Amino acid sequence: MKKFLISTLLLAIWAGHAESLPDSIAMIVGDKKVSVAEFLFSAEKNGETNLTDKKNLESFVQLFGNFKLKVADAEAQGLDQTQAFKDELDKYKAELLSSYLSDKEAEEAVVAQEYTRMGELLDLSHILFFLPEQTVSKDTVAVYQRALEVYNRIQRGEDLESVGKELMKEDPKHVGYEHVRAFGPMKTVKAFEDKVYGMADGALSMPFRTKLGFHIVKLHRRIPNPGRREVAHILIPFKQDSVVRSDEETHQLAESLYQQIQQGADFGKLARQYSADKASAQKDGRLPVFGLGEMVQDFERVAFALQDTGEVSAPFRTPFGYHIVKLLQKLDVPALSDVQKRWHRQMAQGEWNFALYKGFDDRLKQEYHYTFYPEAYAELQALCDDYFPTDKAFWEKAEPLNKTLARIDTVDFKQNEFAAYIVRCPFSVKTYSGDFMQEVYDLFVREILTNMERKNLPKKHPEYELLLNEYRDGILLFNISNDKIWNKPMAEQKALEEAWIQELRAKYPVKVNWKALEKAVK
Template identity: 30%
Template sequence: MMKKGMLLLLLAAMMFGGLLGQDSPVLMTIGDEKVSLEEFERIYRKNNNPTSLNRQSAEEYLELFINFKLKVKEAESLGMDTTARFLNELEGYRRQLAKPYLVDEEDKEAMMKEAYEWSKYDIKASHILIRLPDSPVPEDTMAAYEKMMVIRDRILGGEAFETVARATSEDESVRQNGGNLNYFTVLSMVYPFEHVAFTTPVGKLSMPFRTDYGYHIMMVYDKRPARGQVKVAHIFIRTPRGMDEEGKLMAYQKVQMVYDSLKMGVDFGELAMHHSEDPASAREGGNIPWFGTGRMISEFEDACFAIENKGDYSMPFKTFYGWHIVKLIDKQGIGTFEEMKPELQQKINGGGRMNIRSERFVQKLQKEYGFTAYPEALVPLYQAVDSTLLVGQWKSGPLKELDSELMKIGDRKLETGEFVSYVETRQNTGKSRNPLAYVDMLYKEFTFETVIAYEESRLS
């Protein structure tokens, strides 16, 4: 492997251009294989936004690239480069390498702007959840949807949302909150949930919608201007559940003593270090990190945001956890789009939003290249799979020879037998408890990979 200094020099040369077409330097040596800078640059530029070339992104991508190369070399040396396990792992690395490329830049910008517009508001809502089993089949989703429609009709018929939520919701927190999520803001929930929250009019009950957790309905109670973020220090005196009356009285007297000391001019940080019962913040003079709506319990947030002037502190107030006194250190509102863009970009590049962007990109390519699927060709496979598929023991037999057309994209046609082979090499993953649902999941992945592979072949 190369020394770090030389590596950074080559990366800098790559980013400033001028190397392609010349004798490309050797970037690394793995065993007897020499990997050129040209090879790395070609893959990097193909799978990343050309306008985002920078040292940090190149170094991060290089680490992924090295891991990919090492994995291939190790498997070859052990004679494992054709095993199903290795092929699955290798495919995972390939997807990671290509992931930055699998998005539409216009869609990315639109999603950032959407998140920014939503960040201007806080939403107060309640929800009811009906869970779906692992790897649900169509019958499962239909049953959950119909159950949720019955629940929705009860609320529209006049029953209180909280009453119905406590009786029907499968969200574990319903016992404590009756389905009430209080106020929350953007990028704190999964995207489908946020989309409904920010697009449902105040006072309205949504239709059932699906997330990875199951089916939900949501009642939106309020939409207020966002309060931004706040930084405070606090002093905390515990009143744990089960504390007797004498203990509660002592806690009250202690917080009043601290409050009296503050009014006499004693330093807040000193009092926090000596008296606060939150060890993590007490060591820092009571300071806690910046937070915004939905990050703390509502009573605590309301008390913090109610303080107007930096340096002022609240009167003692009680929450479920105990007594608090908070001091305002700083407040900040919502910045401009350009100011928030780096943070927004980082957050939408991970989790569910990234998956949604990738799916949208593939749908765009399907339309562009005239993608057509023939799902009826899967019937023989559905009839042949059984529970052995879920434990890595299923044998495809003659199904691999099926030549019926499964899908086509552009000038490429794929036969059912190709997908059967794909299924056979991806057994025993623990991702499903239902063989038919697992085939459906693999079919979705196979379609995704087929479309991306066709797009890459057009660009190479």
């Protein structure tokens, strides 16, 4: 009898003229309609899986109705109009949109694939023939020919290092040379990294272009990545303040400190007292963790030769003076989880982003039936032989071109539409005209596809708007509950909650569409 009376009372309180509501509406709270989809979504999120049971259904209707009453009260008080509320909701909306307008799994796979290169470091030398910041096809011919001549000299037996240093000395504005002892992933432009990691040991590359210019690379060897080291050191310099020491005097002072350490003297105390590296001396000689290629070669060779924690090297010479090094710990290559977020942020910028987002781009191209017209693109490409895409002359030549460049979801996009996009959004890090236009074109297509996907989100992913509305209502519930209940003494909160609910039921009529709900949960 008691159960019957409670159910009858609930139906009486929340019934109204619900019989006139369509099956898509679960209830009306105040003057706001709540969909059956939202009701069921909330029930599932709250773990209510058996709504076919009448008692469970009635219980959740009451719980959900009370929640909506509080939201209605928050709206009546204007809490949804505050700047803080709008900022928080906008932030969540951006994060939610990002989760739909991306392919996180594909992005993680790209980062993981890049991480496989961490297993080895490359010892290489290269000569770089610089290109101007904005280069069209005709500007590259002379630079490439010069690079090719140098390549042929090296192929005939000349030493790359000698040739590179000679050219850099003669023409430092146009030629550079560098020996990189330990090149690793994510250190420079993608085109360079992809090329050198694809080379065989001992190979010499033909001249190849990056945004920096034309490179000739000699890959000396691959080195298994030994991980990282943390060491402390004492530096005895050849010159300290006004004191200038000979090599022998410097070595003797370092040797005397080494003997003290061997006899049990405290390494950190001696570092604080004698080391000329003041930054590390204050930390008992401790240096930041480092890997190969991050310190001078002589220092690295000794540091990586130490095997046991606490082991101390004999004094050794570098251009800075004599060092004594103590091994503090040997560390492995950073784990994927250690570099994943940083690398993802790095890849999201510049030329790396096209590899990072390729999975998402390709999926949308397929879903929206992307068609590319290469003949129309070739006409624009031909303009790059003489004009950089951001030049006014390029736009003047491209504006009359009206052939279809791409078709996306039955919509044709013309050559001059893309040319106008270049004027509006000239975003590329490439310095060669053809590469620049290709990157901007890829961004042009991505923007069209992303806008189409954003427009279709509610249809393709009905839960998107439900999630957004859930978060919106959650902010309002938290803010008003905090004001009405949660900032009050714990002992008073239950009574305050009950009184507040009674007040809300009197202020905001609730009409429940029981027929629609019972039908929906069958």
